[in-house]
Amino acid sequence: MPGALVLYVDGDREDCRTTARRLAGERASFDCLTATSVADALDLLDRYHVDCVVSEYDLATETGLDLLRAVREDSPDLPVVLFTADGSESVASDAISAGVTDYVQRTDGASLAHLADRIDAAVSTHRAETELHQSRRQLARLHECAIDIAAAGDVDAVVDRALLAAERILEFDVCGVYRVDDDGRFEPVTDRSYVPEETPTVDDGILGKTYREDRSFHVPDVDENAVASPDRSRFRSALSIPIPDYGVFQAIAREPDAFSAVERDLAELLVTHVSHALDRLAFERDLRRTNERLQAILRNTTAHIYTKDREGRYQLVNETFADRLGLPKEDIVGKTDFELQATEHAEAIRENDLTAMERGGPVEAEEQAAFAEGESVYYSVKVPLYGAGDEPTGVCGISTDITEVKQREAELERQKERLDEFARLVSHDLKSPLSVAQGYLEVVREDVDHENLSDVATAHDRMAAIIEDVLTLARNGRQIGECERVRLDRVATRAWANVDSKAAGLDLLTDTVVEADPDRLQQAFENLFRNCIEHGGDDRDLTVRVGSLTTDRATAETPAPVGDGGADTGTEPTGFFVEDTGSGLGDVATADLFEPGFTTSRCGTGFGLAIVRDIVEAHGWAVEAGASDEGGARFEVTF
Template sequence: MTERIDVLHVDDDPSVLDLAEAYLDRELAAVSVTSVTDPETGLERLEAASFDCVISDYDMPEMDGLAFFEALRVDHPHVPFVLYTGKGSEEIASRALNAGVTGYFQKGGPEQLQRLANRVEQAVEEHRTREIADRYSTVIDALGYPVYVVDETGTFTFVNEPFAELTGYDREEIVGNTPDLIKDAEAVAEAEDRLGTILSRDGPDVQRFRVDIDPKEGDPIPCRDHMAVLPYEGERFDGSVGILRDVSVEAARREELETKRRALDEAPVGITITDPSLSDNPMVYVNDEFVEMTGYDREDAVGINCRFLQGPDTDEAAVAELRDAIDAEEPASVELLNYRKDGTPFWNRVSVAPIREHDEDRVTGWVGFQEDITAFKDRETALRRQNERLDEFAGIVSHDLRNPLNVALGRVEMAREETGNEHLAAAADALDRIESIVDHTLTLAREGETVGDPEPVDLAELVDDSWGTVDTEGADLEIDLDGRVLADPDRLRNLFENLFRNSIEHGSVDDDVTIRVGDLEDGFYVADDGPGIPEGIRDDLFEPGQSGSEGNTGFGLAIVKEIVTAHGWEIAAVEPESDGARFEIRGTDRPVRPLVE
């Protein structure tokens, strides 16, 4: 032992103290002996300094050695204590050993002094080793990790309580058993191979590796093993020690992160992540769709700000809106004209959102979503042009066709009044039908598949209002509605008016029709007890010009279809439980289609 040993020696004979100090100084490599002649002074020295071992005589005038031992162990219960006495007897030896002294020797010549020196050195080494073990044991217990010790034969000689809890076995079931109790053959073989590398001349001191522990009950538990060998000298190997760490949560989290990473990589929209802690907030991640959309490889994109996608015709106002949102640490979505690597422009709907640190408000990153909406913008432009042409057409129909139509109708009426020719009555009816077709055509052309600002509408109230604007003749209305729907009230009133007219115009010749309007789980229905829908027109019921009634323009249900579609709903003619027709409008909880500008 090269570390210094501090010894307190208490004896009322100074000559014994001098001899023992000289001998200990010669036999031990590094020793410092403090000699006192009475136990009281010894206790004072123990209070003032730390000692690795105490040697004491037994027969002393003020206090005998065992009484001294009892006094010092109150404050120093673990310090080694050797009773070295000239008054030896079996009774004293028995009392000393029963009291718990570390050693008992009778005073004598060189042999006894040699035995005393050896026992002091041995006691101090054991004490220090025990302190180190206790210290590490305290640390291990505080960490709560499962710990095991396997001897040179591959048998468990120690496991702690966390190890037992992990495996589901009692400690008594594990100690004395071999690792194949909790591991399969492949895991046992890997552990042996890892141990072999530690024991090799150039091997590591510790091996860290994954292992699945098979508990007494349940599925295997993924763990990480930290293995080392017990200290040994020469060729003697005493066994290995290891600490296990349950990584099942870590493995599940890693699997979850891997799933999310794959989802990001394979998402059908471009995804980027930027790091505002770096200069100029550069991109630190781009997914496959971003590479495909822009033509820039990851090496081109990662590490720089995404403004490199902008070009000469990029709208500065949209860029400023995006920049202001980032400065305010708020999400935003804009449409930008961006440019691919080959220079071709494309419309990009860019949405950004801050990534905030868990449980804190600090922004640690930004996630961006890029969606190529070039095709949508092209369709939007084409639709705008189509609407412009429809407006032109509506103007032509309204002015250039309606005027001569009115002239013709007026002339026919005058001729019929002057001549009384009944053929002119049929011509007037035909002209009225043409005028009705013109009116409905203008309705479709001008209103299209758009709605105004939607608002909550009381269905029962609106149905009742709509009924009052229709020539109901002898028809009856039954309302079974409760609640509201988000809709354009004017367009929705038009929908009910056309459905009411449809039921009345196709109603039974002999009996007045009854119309019922009621709730569905996700919408409403309009039904009647008329003759129903003819098979010949069922498939094309909502096409313009289709009608099962002579003299009807066939535009009513086409307009209903347009209104339903504009609201984002769906309409279908279904088989009623009894006679008549039934129209079901569903999806009223879906968002309203936005206006096309």
């Protein structure tokens, strides 16, 4: 127990001094004051913080009971021990009635040791009761302060009120709240926070450790703590408490072990109030932002946004919906679709509302609605709304006008029908006469040997190729079939087998796996290979390469064996390339290469690369033409 100051009172001055000296010797933790009268004792009590009064019964003109009564008038809880050899049962009874703390019979034996024990017990009990009373009083004041903190309208007000409570209620002399700036350095919040000579970082001292580990630290003596680094040497103890998602509260003191367990608990409680208040402010701020965004969406979206109750009555509609109906919003709220739409439309809309509530999940549907300017088609998504219970209280819906989309779909369907008709025309009305012409040419060749007949045969072949390419574009266009995981090297190998490669060679530098329609991808490779072979120049020295594109192009193009993972560069492929070692593209604009009918070859159809572009774009990819490192043509397909 910390040292206690004892006031010993005895009418015999010499006996008083002797007993006080012996009592102090009995307990090193005792300091003793002496008095020989009630008046002297009361004077000393006014001037010193005495922990316990010990009095003899006989005080010359007065008694120990007179002193007890006088003490109780000003200090009802101060421990008073009556220590006397002249006592009796009557004296003991009167002392107890007057509120004496303890009554010790003075004897010649070990009475001083016994008295010291009783003083220890009395002082300990008094201190515990005083601390409990003070903590209860502080707790009550903190609860009152918590109301003020919770009502604060901004962060600075929360911090100021909390620090005021720490100073006035917890009696912390030096304290502050600190948050971390963008440079990782603590900055004091508001002028009430203590400002250190040099603001620490999140890596410094107990403040930084509290922030990093998100837990409280109590340092009884900074001189014995390796982490503590006070900015002034006079500070000896510290208490740091994290404020989650915000910063740190810290109190420091000039003396060691300055923060009791009760004070630490009350400080934790204060910081909890601060944290809750800051969370509320953050929630309100986020809520305001969300409401502002929601209002902006409701005001500016072209979609119809609305909520309805279980009976289908509108509870909220946005401006777009109201404008479409040509009514003020207040004239729509409370009404049902049966009051705003034709019956057949209202019935379908109501059925979708009910389905969403019955399923307990979203419903997507096309709905029709009639307005003054005509009927429109909407793509509607509806979800159930819930209150406190498990049953839906209504629905929320977002309806997007897709009238133009549906009209475009109808137009595309008509175009498809015309393309189908065109394909039939090409297949029958063009291929049939061409077959007849080819047949007559063979008959003529049996009887006539003329050099121009080879040109006629070449023209027939070119016409047949053009017809096949046109049919490919008309029938397939930008459509692809079911996609699957395929290896580029295997698809390229099959494509190379279907091409007249002449003397050209194929190098495969990739075993990348892609999601693709294997047949359409093979067709794209075939057309790219034909283009390289037909326009590459001297095919005896021509080499065609297929490799992966990655973020590191140089690494991606390094030759490596395929089929064993050797071509894997360790980076995610971003596409693939097909290039040759031929004469290149020359002065041709690369954008023209993919236009239907464009060709630089006398015997080319001009549709091969157009088909490649359609296949690539149907997969959601892109294709570009350029030059290879050796000057040949290079086609890059990027995912």
